[in-house]
Amino acid sequence: MGISGLLPLLAPIQRQVHLRDFKGLTVAVDTYVWLHRAAFGCAMDLGLNKPTTAYISFCMKRIALLKEHGITPLLVFDGGCLPMKHHTESERRKRRKEARKRAHEELAKGNNAKAMEMFQQCVDITPNMAWELMKVLRKQGIEFIVAPYEADAQLVYLEKIKKVDAVLTEDSDLLVFGCQRLLLKLEASGNLIEIRAKDFPQVPCMKKGWSFAKFRQACILSGCDYLPSLKGVGIKKAFDALNGTSDAERVSILLTFGHSMKAPPVRDNYQAEFQEAELTFLYQRVYDPVQKALVYLNTPEGGVELIDDMSRFLGQ
Numbered sequence: 001m002g003i004s005g006l007l008p009l010l011a012p013i014q015r016q017v018h019l020r021d022f023k024g025l026t027v028a029v030d031t032y033v034w035l036h037r038a039a040f041g042c043a044m045d046l047g048l049n050k051p052t053t054a055y056i057s058f059c060m061k062r063i064a065l066l067k068e069h070g071i072t073p074l075l076v077f078d079g080g081c082l083p084m085k086h087h088t089e090s091e092r093r094k095r096r097k098e099a100r101k102r103a104h105e106e107l108a109k110g111n112n113a114k115a116m117e118m119f120q121q122c123v124d125i126t127p128n129m130a131w132e133l134m135k136v137l138r139k140q141g142i143e144f145i146v147a148p149y150e151a152d153a154q155l156v157y158l159e160k161i162k163k164v165d166a167v168l169t170e171d172s173d174l175l176v177f178g179c180q181r182l183l184l185k186l187e188a189s190g191n192l193i194e195i196r197a198k199d200f201p202q203v204p205c206m207k208k209g210w211s212f213a214k215f216r217q218a219c220i221l222s223g224c225d226y227l228p229s230l231k232g233v234g235i236k237k238a239f240d241a242l243n244g245t246s247d248a249e250r251v252s253i254l255l256t257f258g259h260s261m262k263a264p265p266v267r268d269n270y271q272a273e274f275q276e277a278e279l280t281f282l283y284q285r286v287y288d289p290v291q292k293a294l295v296y297l298n299t300p301e302g303g304v305e306l307i308d309d310m311s312r313f314l315g316q
Contacts, residue, residue, distance in 0.1 A: 002172035003219045005235035007184075010175075013199035017183075019190040022166065023070035027183065028155045030169035031075045031144070032125055034059045035133070037170075039123045047100060047123075056133050062186070063142060069190060074164055075137060075144040077130050082149040084280045084313040088225045096124055145287060149315055153177055153284035153297045160297075163289065166194075176219045176281055177297065178212070205239045216281055218242040226277035230270070276313050285314055 007014075038058030066073045081089055137144050147154035155167045156177040166181040167174055174182055175197065186192040200206055200215060222238035223229025229238075283296045 002170075003176060003222060003224055003235065005222065006172040006175070006219060009205065009235055009239070010172075010195055010203055012204065013195060013202050015194045015196075017192060017194045019066065019069035019071060019186075019192065022183075025165040026072040026074055026163070027066065028158045028164040028167045029062075029066075029073050029075045030151050030155060030167070030171060030174075031059070031077050031130070031133070032151060033170045034062055035125045035129060036123060039125060039129075053132070055129060056136055059133055060136065060140075065186075065188070065190065073142060074158065075142065076151045076154050076158070077134070077144065077146045078151045079147040079149050080315060082280075082284070082313075083315050084226050084276065085150075096121070145289060148285050148287055148294055150284065154286045155179070157286040157288070157295075157297050161288070161290070168192075173224065176216050176224070177284075205236070205243070207243055214242050216278065220274060220277050220281070224277065226280050227273050279310060280313060283310065283314065 035055055038055035041054060041058070063073050063075075134144060145154065145158070152169075152171060152173050155164075155169065156174055156179045158164045159167055159179060159181070166183050167179050168183040168186060170184055172182075175195065178197070180197045182195045182197075184193045184195070197212070200210065200212075201208070206215065218238045218241075219235075220227055221229070221241065222233065222235040233241075282298050283300065285294050286297050287293075288295045
């Protein structure tokens, strides 16, 4: 989940903080992250379709932890499947199906430990699980929003319109969407890590003059949920490549012809795929709680060349 290798790359700007540092603030929560973590503990019950509310209890304890430190939580849920991620989600479903099959095989052998491991690998947060949590949130007066598609873009939009002050997740993708204040790795003690976008210039591999657009393009080039990386191109090579150019097309040419980098030729349609991935990070549809309407994460500016029918990959 997220951009592989991005968090280690940003280690120089990761700050150890505590929830008490955010007293009086509103924090948006990537709810499915909590649900996934909670589901690991009751994975066998879920895999065997046994009734359990353990995942709800986990989430409510986390909410209580935030409120204990004077933080107002706003939970955000994933919505519909984003067409741009159809291939990624299809592959994940295949892996979960295979893991579920192996889990039942190990269980039949009496190997409960291995079965639990396999059930954890096939954990899938269903709409019903999310709905059960929503009912508890409503009862306790905890605000939540269901994103039209992915929670990532929705979380960043809420920060952008200043409805929240920071975003709590485990997903580095939010930085690529434009998150300014990202909170990660929350522990029961209240300790966590903070990354601020304003500190990007302190990252050694991001030399002077790096724009946010270049950061976004380097992350896409390294491989993301919307676009698999080119063979042999990881996060470091992608950032090194963009230190020499600011244009995505020139990066692809750079990789095609080597240019001191031993990289294979760019696959067919890579340019078009790259453009769609970048447009997905820029213009994903989100819900505006003020206008009570669907809007783009960012308003297209003059001169931005948009693909004619973005609904094909951004959804209706």
